[in-house]
Amino acid sequence: xxxxxxxxAGFCFGVKRAIDIAFNIAREKRKGVYTLGPxxxxxxxxxxxxxxxxxxxxxxxTKKDVTALIIRTHGIPLGLSKKIASIGCEIIDxxxxxxxxxxxxxxxxxxxGYQVVILGEKNHPEVQSLMSYADNQSVVVNAESSLPKLKNxxxxxxxxxxxxxxxxxxxxxxxxxxxxxxxxxxxCNSTAFRLKETETMAARVDVMFVVGGKNSANTTxxxxxCRSLSVPTYHIETSSEIKKSWLKGAKTIGITAGASTxxxxxxxxxxxxxxxxx
Amino acid sequence: xxxxxxxxAGFCFGVKRAIDIAFNIAREKRKGVYTLGPxxxxxxxxxxxxxxxxxxxxxxxTKKDVTALIIRTHGIPLGLSKKIASIGCEIIDxxxxxxxxxxxxxxxxxxxGYQVVILGEKNHPEVQSLMSYADNQSVVVNAESSLPKLKNxxxxxxxxxxxxxxxxxxxxxxxxxxxxxxxxxxxCNSTAFRLKETETMAARVDVMFVVGGKNSANTTxxxxxCRSLSVPTYHIETSSEIKKSWLKGAKTIGITAGASTxxxxxxxxxxxxxxxxx
Numbered sequence: 001x002x003x004x005x006x007x008x009a010g011f012c013f014g015v016k017r018a019i020d021i022a023f024n025i026a027r028e029k030r031k032g033v034y035t036l037g038p039x040x041x042x043x044x045x046x047x048x049x050x051x052x053x054x055x056x057x058x059x060x061x062t063k064k065d066v067t068a069l070i071i072r073t074h075g076i077p078l079g080l081s082k083k084i085a086s087i088g089c090e091i092i093d094x095x096x097x098x099x100x101x102x103x104x105x106x107x108x109x110x111x112x113g114y115q116v117v118i119l120g121e122k123n124h125p126e127v128q129s130l131m132s133y134a135d136n137q138s139v140v141v142n143a144e145s146s147l148p149k150l151k152n153x154x155x156x157x158x159x160x161x162x163x164x165x166x167x168x169x170x171x172x173x174x175x176x177x178x179x180x181x182x183x184x185x186x187x188c189n190s191t192a193f194r195l196k197e198t199e200t201m202a203a204r205v206d207v208m209f210v211v212g213g214k215n216s217a218n219t220t221x222x223x224x225x226c227r228s229l230s231v232p233t234y235h236i237e238t239s240s241e242i243k244k245s246w247l248k249g250a251k252t253i254g255i256t257a258g259a260s261t262x263x264x265x266x267x268x269x270x271x272x273x274x275x276x277x278x
Numbered sequence: 279x280x281x282x283x284x285x286x287a288g289f290c291f292g293v294k295r296a297i298d299i300a301f302n303i304a305r306e307k308r309k310g311v312y313t314l315g316p317x318x319x320x321x322x323x324x325x326x327x328x329x330x331x332x333x334x335x336x337x338x339x340t341k342k343d344v345t346a347l348i349i350r351t352h353g354i355p356l357g358l359s360k361k362i363a364s365i366g367c368e369i370i371d372x373x374x375x376x377x378x379x380x381x382x383x384x385x386x387x388x389x390x391g392y393q394v395v396i397l398g399e400k401n402h403p404e405v406q407s408l409m410s411y412a413d414n415q416s417v418v419v420n421a422e423s424s425l426p427k428l429k430n431x432x433x434x435x436x437x438x439x440x441x442x443x444x445x446x447x448x449x450x451x452x453x454x455x456x457x458x459x460x461x462x463x464x465x466c467n468s469t470a471f472r473l474k475e476t477e478t479m480a481a482r483v484d485v486m487f488v489v490g491g492k493n494s495a496n497t498t499x500x501x502x503x504c505r506s507l508s509v510p511t512y513h514i515e516t517s518s519e520i521k522k523s524w525l526k527g528a529k530t531i532g533i534t535a536g537a538s539t540x541x542x543x544x545x546x547x548x549x550x551x552x553x554x555x556x
Contacts, residue, residue, distance in 0.1 A: 004524075011550060051376070164453065164454065168449075168450045169454055171446075171449050171450070171453060172446045172449070174448065175442065175445060175446055175449060175463060176442065177459070178463070179462070179463050180460075180461070180462055181459075181460070181461040181464070182459070182460045182461075183453070183458070183459040183460075183461075184457070184458055185453060185456070185459070266387050
C-alpha cells in the first residue's frame with residue numbers, strides 16, 4: 001500500500017506564526033495571558049497550549065485577571081480591539097498578516113466610497129472582522145448567493161481561504177450591475193496551492209484522508225473538494241478515528257490537511273494507516 | 279408576411295449628437311470645415327454631408343484651407359488633438375460623450391499606476407484613441423486573446439461597443455494574474471440593449487436583415503450574433519441589395535440596424551422587403 005502526504009498539508013505561514021507567538025509567550029510564564037477564542041481551529045493544538053498555561057476565553061469580561069489577550073489568526077472586529085485597549089488590556093496580535101491586509105483593504109474601499117462586497121462565509125470570524133473594517137456597511141456573499149441590488153461603485157475583498165472560482169463567479173455577477181469595480185484579490189496563495197495539490201492527489205488515489213479540526217473551514221473545504229471528485233473521503237481530527245474497513249482493497253492512499261493541522265497529527269495518521277493496512 | 283423593425287435599430291445618442299453637430303455646422307456655410315475621417319461608419323450619411331459641403335479628409339495635412347475639423351464619435355488620439363490645436367485649427371468635438379468618459383478613465387487608471395488593459399479591437403479608431411489616453415503603455419485584448427504576463431495592479435477600460443460577455447471572460451482571466459483590479463465598465467447601454475433585442479428577435483423570425491455600413495463594427499457584430507443563432511442573415515447597406523430569393527417562404531422578417539444607420543435607410547429596406555414579398 002502506498003501512502004502519500006500532500007506537500008502543502010498542514011500549517012500555513014500565518015498559523016505557524018500565531019502558534020510560535022503563543023508558545024513563546026507561554027514560555028515567559030506571565031500571569032493573566034489568554035487567547036480570545038481558540039488560537040486556531042484545531043482542538044489538539046488548543047489543548048497543548050492549555051497545558052502550557054494559556055487558556056482560551058470566549059470574551060474579555062469572563063475573567064477578572066486578564067492582563068493580555070492573544071488575538072488569533074482570523075483577527076477580531078475593530079470595535080473589539082478598541083474595547084480591549086480601552087480597559088488597559090495588552091493586545092498580542094497574532095492575526096495572520098494576510099488577513100491584516102484584507103482588513104486594510106476593506107477599510108480603504110469603504111473610505112474611498114465603494115460599496116464593499118465581502119466574498120466569504122458570513123459567520124466566520126475573519127469575515128466578521130472584515131465587516132467591521134468596512135464600517136459594517138458591507139454586503140457579504142458566497143459563491144451560492146444571489147446578489148442584492150448593488151450600487152454603481154463596488155469594492156470587493158475576499159476571505160483569504162476562498163477558492164478563486166468563487167471570486168470569478170461573483171465578479172461575473174457584479175459586473176452586470178456595477179459600473180466601477182475595484183477588486184482586491186486577498187485569497188491566500190497557500191490555500192490555492194493546497195486545494196490544487198489536493199485535487200491532483202484525489203484524482204490519483206483510492207482513498208483520501210483529510211486531517212484537521214471539524215470546525216476548520218479550510219479543512220472542511222478540502223474534504224468537500226475530494227468528495228466532489230467521487231473519491232472515498234474521510235475527514236478525521238486524529239488517527240484514533242481511522243477504521244480498518246475504510247482501507248479495504250485500497251492500494252494508494254492520499255493524506256492532506258488543513259492550514260491549522262500540526263504535522264505531528266498528520267504523521268500519526270500516516271502511521272496508523274500504514275499499521276492498519278488495507 | 280410580417281416585417282418587424284427592432285426598437286433599438288439605428289442611431290444611438292452619440293451618433294445622433296454627432297450628426298446634429300455636423301449638419302448644424304453645414305447650415306452655417308463656413309469655409310474650410312472638414313470631418314477628420316468619415317463622421318460615422320455609414321457611407322450614405324457621409325455622402326449626404328458631402329452634398330452639404332462638409333467633406334471627410336484623412337489627415338490634417340492633406341488640405342491647405344482647413345480652418346476647423348469635426349472630430350467624429352470614435353474620438354481621436356490625444357497627440358493628434360494637440361497637433362491640430364498647435365496649427366491653429368479649430369476643433370469641433372463630436373466625440374461621443376461615452377467615449378470621452380472611457381478616454382478619461384484610461385488616463386485616470388494610467389495616472390493611478392495601473393497597467394491599463396483595453397478590451398476592444400486594436401485597429402478600431404476608438405481603441406486607438408483610448409490607447410493614447412493611457413499614454414500608449416496599455417495592453418489591448420479582445421475576448422479571443424490569450425493574455426500576456428500582466429502586472430499586479432491592472433486597470434480595465436472597455437471599447438463602448440463590446441459585449442458584456444467579453445468583459446466577463448477577460449475579467450475571469452485577469453483575476454488569475456493580478457492582485458488588484460479596477461474595472462470601469464464603459465460598455466454603452468444602447469449597444470447592450472440593441473444586441474439583446476436583436477438576439478430575441480432573431481430567435482422569432484425566419485430571416486434577419488442587418489442594415490448598416492459594412493465598415494461599421496457594431497453593425498457587423500449584430501450580423502455575427504444573428505448568424506450564430508442559425509437564422510438566415512443578410513447584412514446590407516441599402517435596400518437595393520435585397521434579392522427576392524432571400525425572402526422565399528419567409529413568413530416573419532426581422533430588421534435591425536447598427537448605431538450609425540439612419541432611419542430613412544431602415545425604412546427603405548422595410549418598404550423594399552414588403553414590396554418584394556416572399
